[in-house]
Amino acid sequence: MSNNVLNTLKNIIQDVNEASGLDQALSIIVQRTRQAMKADAVAAYFLDNKTNQLVLMASDGYNQDAIGKIRFNLDQGLVGLVFNQTEPVNIENARTHPNYRFVTETGEIIFHGFLGVPIIQHRHALGVLVVRQTQQRRFSENDETFLVTLAAQLAGAITHAEKMGDLNRLLHDSNATSFSLKGIGGSPGIAIGEALVIYPPASLSAVPDNAISSEEIEPQIKAFNEAVDNVEREFRELAERMAGSIPDEELALFDVLCLMLRSETLVDVVIERIRAGQWAQGALRETINDHVKQFNAMDDAYLRERAADIKDLGQRVLTYLQSQKNNKKAISTPVVLVGEEINVSQFSEVPLKYLAGIISTRGSASSHVAILSNALGIPSVMGVDDLPVSKIKGQQIIVDGHGGEIHVKPSKTVLDEFDRLLKEEKLLNSELEALIDQPSETLDGIHIPLYANTGLLEDITPSLKSGAEGVGLYRTEIPFLIRDGFPGEEEQARIYQQVLQRFSPRPVTFRTLDIGGDKALPYFPIAEENPFLGWRGIRIMLDHPEIFLTQIRAILKSNRFDNNLRLMLPMISDTGEVDEAIELIQQAHEELSSQDINVPYPVIGIMIEVPSAAYQIAALSKRVDFFSIGSNDLTQYLLAVDRNNKQVAGLYSSLHPSVLQCIQQIIGAAHKNNKPVSVCGEMAGNPASALALVGMGIDSLSMSVGNLLRVKRVIRSFTQKQACDLLTQAMQMEKASDIRALFKDAIEQAGLNLYVRQ
Ligand code: PEP
Ligand code: MG
Numbered sequence: 001m002s003n004n005v006l007n008t009l010k011n012i013i014q015d016v017n018e019a020s021g022l023d024q025a026l027s028i029i030v031q032r033t034r035q036a037m038k039a040d041a042v043a044a045y046f047l048d049n050k051t052n053q054l055v056l057m058a059s060d061g062y063n064q065d066a067i068g069k070i071r072f073n074l075d076q077g078l079v080g081l082v083f084n085q086t087e088p089v090n091i092e093n094a095r096t097h098p099n100y101r102f103v104t105e106t107g108e109i110i111f112h113g114f115l116g117v118p119i120i121q122h123r124h125a126l127g128v129l130v131v132r133q134t135q136q137r138r139f140s141e142n143d144e145t146f147l148v149t150l151a152a153q154l155a156g157a158i159t160h161a162e163k164m165g166d167l168n169r170l171l172h173d174s175n176a177t178s179f180s181l182k183g184i185g186g187s188p189g190i191a192i193g194e195a196l197v198i199y200p201p202a203s204l205s206a207v208p209d210n211a212i213s214s215e216e217i218e219p220q221i222k223a224f225n226e227a228v229d230n231v232e233r234e235f236r237e238l239a240e241r242m243a244g245s246i247p248d249e250e251l252a253l254f255d256v257l258c259l260m261l262r263s264e265t266l267v268d269v270v271i272e273r274i275r276a277g278q279w280a281q282g283a284l285r286e287t288i289n290d291h292v293k294q295f296n297a298m299d300d301a302y303l304r305e306r307a308a309d310i311k312d313l314g315q316r317v318l319t320y321l322q323s324q325k326n327n328k329k330a331i332s333t334p335v336v337l338v339g340e341e342i343n344v345s346q347f348s349e350v351p352l353k354y355l356a357g358i359i360s361t362r363g364s365a366s367s368h369v370a371i372l373s374n375a376l377g378i379p380s381v382m383g384v385d386d387l388p389v390s391k392i393k394g395q396q397i398i399v400d401g402h403g404g405e406i407h408v409k410p411s412k413t414v415l416d417e418f419d420r421l422l423k424e425e426k427l428l429n430s431e432l433e434a435l436i437d438q439p440s441e442t443l444d445g446i447h448i449p450l451y452a453n454t455g456l457l458e459d460i461t462p463s464l465k466s467g468a469e470g471v472g473l474y475r476t477e478i479p480f481l482i483r484d485g486f487p488g489e490e491e492q493a494r495i496y497q498q499v500l501q502r503f504s505p506r507p508v509t510f511r512t513l514d515i516g517g518d519k520a521l522p523y524f525p526i527a528e529e530n531p532f533l534g535w536r537g538i539r540i541m542l543d544h545p546e547i548f549l550t551q552i553r554a555i556l557k558s559n560r561f562d563n564n565l566r567l568m569l570p571m572i573s574d575t576g577e578v579d580e581a582i583e584l585i586q587q588a589h590e591e592l593s594s595q596d597i598n599v600p601y602p603v604i605g606i607m608i609e610v611p612s613a614a615y616q617i618a619a620l621s622k623r624v625d626f627f628s629i630g631s632n633d634l635t636q637y638l639l640a641v642d643r644n645n646k647q648v649a650g651l652y653s654s655l656h657p658s659v660l661q662c663i664q665q666i667i668g669a670a671h672k673n674n675k676p677v678s679v680c681g682e683m684a685g686n687p688a689s690a691l692a693l694v695g696m697g698i699d700s701l702s703m704s705v706g707n708l709l710r711v712k713r714v715i716r717s718f719t720q721k722q723a724c725d726l727l728t729q730a731m732q733m734e735k736a737s738d739i740r741a742l743f744k745d746a747i748e749q750a751g752l753n754l755y756v757r758q
Contacts, residue, residue, distance in 0.1 A: 005142075008036050009150055016157040021165025025158055026058035029129070033150065034060045037143055039131045041111065044119075045072070045079050046127035054079050054128060061132065066105035077101040082116035082128045088148060090115045092138040113137030117147045121155035129154075163386040178411040181384050183359070184649050185404035186370030187706065189379035190422045191357030192415070193334035195408075197393045198346045199281075202322075204288060204314045208390045210279040221271055224280040227320035228267065232258055234316065261313055266291070281321050288314030336397045338389055342369050343481070347456075352376065357399030359406055361385050366632045366643035366652065366682055368519055372478070374685070374704035375453055377462060381406050383646035432709035436467035440712045444719040448694060450712055451509075451702035453680060455479075460502055463705045467712075470506035472628065472702020473568070473680040474499060476551065477515050485523050486547065492554035497561070504562035509628070509702075510555050511607070512548065512581075514570040516540055518644055532642065537571025542580050552588040556599045567602040568628060573610040578623045607680070609633035614666050621673035628702070629666060631681030631689075635659050653736035654683035660692065660730065660739070667696050678702055687714040687755050688743035694720060695727030710755045717750045 012032045019025035026044050034042040041061025045054040048071075056062070056070035072079045081099045082089045094100050094114035113133030119126045129151050131139065139147075166179055199208065212220060239254040260266065266287060273283035288310060295307035334356035339346065342360045358373045358380035365382065373380035379401030387406070398407040398418050407414055440450045451472030452463035463471065479487060479495050487495075500508050515521055516536030528534040541548035552567075559565035569581050582604065589601055608614050609630030617627070631654045636643040638659055641652045653659070663679070670677040678700040683689035685703030690711045693701065697720075703711060726746055730739045744756045 005146060008032075009146070009153070012036070012150065013153050013157055016154060016161060019157075019161040019164070021169075022158065022162040023058070023165070025161035027060075029154060029158075030058045030060040033129070033131065033147070037131055037139075037146065039113075040134045041109075041132040043130045043132070044127060045070075045083075045130065046119075047083070047125070054083055057127070062109075063105060066103075070103050070105050072101070077103075078114055078116055079128050079130060082118055082130075083125050086118045086120060086125055088115065088117045088144055090139050090144055093136045094132075109134065113139065115139040115143060115147060117144075117151045119151045119155050119158070121159060126155055126158070160386050164388060178414050179408045181386055181406050181408070183381040183384035183404050183406065184364045184646060185401050186358065186360070186363070186365055186367070186380035186382040187373040187378060187704070188401045189357075189377070189706070190401065190418055190425060191334070191336060191379040191399040192418060192422070193336040193354075193356035193397065193399075195338045195359075195392045195395050195397045196331070196335040196350065197389055198337055198339035198342060198349065199322075199389075204285050204311065204318050207281045207285045207318065209282045210390055210393070211277050212274075212279050213394075216279075217275055217277075220274050220280040223321060224270055224274065224284070224317075227280075227317045228261060230320045231313070231316045232261060235261075257309060257313060260310065261317075266313075281318060284314055284317055284321070336399055338387070338392060338397070340389055347372065347376075347482075357381075357397070357401070359384055359387065359397070359399060361387050361389060362646075363518075363644050364646050364649040364652070366636070371453070371632070371682065371704065372455070374682070374706055375455065377704075377706035383649065385646065429709075432713060435709050435712050435716070436465070438467075438712070438716065440469075440715055442694065442715055442718055442720045442723070444721060446694075446720045448698065448715055449700040450708050450715075451507075451678070451680075451700060452705045452708065453685075453702050454499075454705070460499060464502065466705040466708045468506075468705060468708060469700075470564075471499065471503060471508040472678055472700065474508055474510045475514065476510055476555075477513050477519055477521075480513060480515070480521055481519065486521075486550075489550050489554045489557075492551060493558045496555055496558035500558055500562045500564055504564050507564050507566055509566040509568050509605070511568045511570050512538070512555075513541060513551055532636065538569050538577050538581060539571065542577060542584075545584055548581075548584055549588050549591075552585055553592060556589060556592055556602060557597055559602065560597070560599050563600055565602055566605060566626070568605045568607060570607045570630070571610060571633070572606045572608070572620070573612045575616060575619050575623065578606060578620060582623065607633075608666055608677075609637070609681075611637055611662065614662050617666055617669035617675075618673055621670065621675050624675070626675055627666065627670050627677040629663060629677065629679045629681065631659070631663070631679055631683040634662065634681065635683075638662055653740070654681065654686075654689055655692065655730075655739045655743075656736040657731070657734060657739065660696075663693070664696050664731075667698060671697070676700070685711060687711055687747055687752070688740055690714060691718060691723050691743050691747065692727055692730060692739070694718070695723035695725075695730075714747055714750075714752060714755060717752060718746075722746075 015028050016025045019028060030042040030044055041059060043059040043062055044057050046057045048055045053071040053073055056067055074080050074083060078089055078094060078097060078099050091097050091114045093112045111132040111134055113136060116128050116130040118128055235254045235258050239251055243251060269287045270283045273286060274280055291310045292307045295303060295310060331350055331354050334354055335350055336357040336359060337350060338359045341362045342358055355378055358378055360369055360382050361384050363369055363382040367382055370380055370382050379399045381399055381401060381404050384406055392408055395409050398410050439447060441447050449469040451470045452468035453473040454460060454463050454471055455475035455478030496510060514537045516526055517532050520526055526535055572578055592599055603625045605626035605628055606620060606624050607630040608627050632643055635652060635654045639651060639656055641648045667677050676699040679693055679698055680702035684701040685707030687710055690701055691714055694715060726743060730742055733739050747756045
C-alpha cells in the first residue's frame, strides 16, 4: 500500500475513533470511503439482532430516506452473501449475479459495480460495508485490500463509538439510566459505589481534560499554588548548591526561571482556567501549551529555545501536582476506583474501608491488580476498554466481579437486583464463616493445608481471621511498590517481622522481590519490548546483588524471634540461577553472623512458573527444600498467552489439558524426590481447579483469602478418591472448557452451585 493510501486509512480510523457516537462514526466512514475510492455510493449495513436482518445504517450516495428501511434477510442479496461468506465480493455488474436483489429505496439509481466486505470483530460478523459504482466497474485488487483493511480496523472503532454514544446520552439526560459494559472478572463479588477516577502520572502533553465541580475549585487552586511554591523552592535549593561551581550568568538562569514561574501570564491564567471548571493539571497543560506556541513562533533563536524551559517548568509543576494525595481525607462513602491501569500504589489513595470495587480499562483476570483485589476481597473488573474513564467521575457504578461486567448509573430495577445478590453473598459468606475453625480435610481424611497469599499489611488481619494455616506466598514486591524508593534493610525487616510475628507459629513464605513483567517500580523503571520474557524476578536480583542481599538480610533478620520463615525464589528458569541465589543467601547469612546476629539458616524453595523449570524438578530437588507452582505464569508461558491481554484472555486457562499435564508431572517428580509441592497461583483459589489439584495429590494450596473458605468447603465435600476419578476423566479430555464443565458439574451435584458461579 502506498504511503498516501496508508495515511488515508489512518486518518479515517482516527476520526472514527474520536466520534461521539455511532451515527457520527458511520457518516464519517461512508463519506470518507466514497471520497477515497472515487465511488458513486458507499453503504454500511449492520446486523439487527432482533430481526436477524442486515439493515442499512448509513450511506453516502443513496437516498437518505432509505436509511433504516433497506433490510436484507441473511440469505438475501449480495449483502447477505458477503455477510454469510465472511469474504469480499467484487462484481463488475452486480445485476447479472444470481444473488442480486434490486431495491428501489436507494433512490431509483441503477448501480452496476459492487464491492462488499464484511465488518468482523472477534470472529463475529457485525455487518457489511458496500461500495457502488453506477458504471460497470471491477474494483482493483488495491481497492479491495484498502476496503478489507479499513473494515478490519473499523469494527473496534464502531463498537467503541456506539458505546460512547450510549454513554453520552446517559450522562446528558438526567432521566436516562443503566449503561453496561463487559470486561473480565478480576475478583469475585459485587460492589456498589461512586466512581473515583485515578489518572496515571502522565507527561504534560498527555494530561486529560477533567471538568471539576464548584466545590473543587478552591482545593485545586490551593494544590496548584503549593506545586508552584515547591518548584520555586527546588530552584532556589539547586541554585544554592550550584553557586561557585557554575558561572554567575548560568546561575542567573534560575532567577529567570523563578520569574517565569511566578509570572502573571502563567499563574493567573492557570487559576482563571481552574475557576472556569478545568482541573489544575489540565489548566496547566493548556497554559503551558499556549506559551510554548508563542515562543516557538518567535524569530529570535534564543527566545525560541525558551520554549523548552517553559515546558520543563510545566512538567516540574505537574510532578508536584500528581504527587499530592489529595483524595485520602475527603472520602467517607464507598468508592469504586476507576482507571486505565490501576496500580498498587493507587490502592493507598483510598482508605481500605471505603474501597468498594475496582475497575481497570486494561489488564485481565491474572493481572497483578486483579490478584491484589482478590487478596483484599475487593470485587474488580478488568479490561473494560470501552470505558471513557474521564467521563464517569462521580457516577454511581455497580461492579459485578462474577460476571465481569459494570453498570454505570444503574436503573432502580438493576440496583434492586444487585442489592439482592449482595445480600445473598453476605449470607453465603456468613455460612462459610462456620468453617473457619474446621480442618481442611477431604471426606476420606486427607489434610490439604490452605495458606493465604498476601503482600499488604492491611490484609494480614483478614488472612488470620480466614483460618489460613500460614502464608504460602507473601509477595514482597508490594511494600516496594507503594513507596517512593527502595525501602532500607531496617524498614523491610520491620515489615517482615510484623508478618512473621502475627502468624507465628504458622509458617510464612516470603517470596523475594519479583519485579519486572507488569510490576514496575516507579523509581526503578525498566523499558523492554517484551517484559514478560525479559528482565524479571530472580534475573534482576542476580544482576543487582546489592538489592537482593539487603532484602535477604532483612528477611533473615526478621526471623530472629519466631523461626517460622520460609524463603522462596521466583521466576527460576535454570539451575544456575538457584546456585547463584543460594550463594548470595549464604553470604547474607554469614554477614549477619559476623555482626552477631545469629539467625537460623532458612528453608528455601522455588517457584515453578517457567516451563523449563517444570522439566528439571529432579535437578532442582537437589538444591531446594520445597516447590510452589506459580500457575499464573506457568499458564501464560505454556500457552503463550499474555496474562494481561484481554484480546487473548479467552485462550488463557489453567485447566488447559497441557497445563494440567505439566502440573501433574511436576507433582509426580517432586514427590519422587521427596519434596513437598504447593500451588500458589490463582487456580488454587478456584473451586473447580482446586479440586483437580487435590486429585493430583497436591500437598497444599495457597490463595487469596477471599477464596479460602469456598475452597475449604469444596475440599470437605469430596473424597480424594472422587477427586482422583474426576481427574482421570479430565485427563482424557481435549479441551479446557470440557474439563471446567466436568469439575463444575461435580461441584454443583454436591449441592455447592453457588461456589462455582464465576
Ligand atoms: C504465579 O505466577 O502464579 C504467581 C503466584 O506469581 P505472580 O502472580 O505474583 O506472578
Ligand atoms: Mg509469577
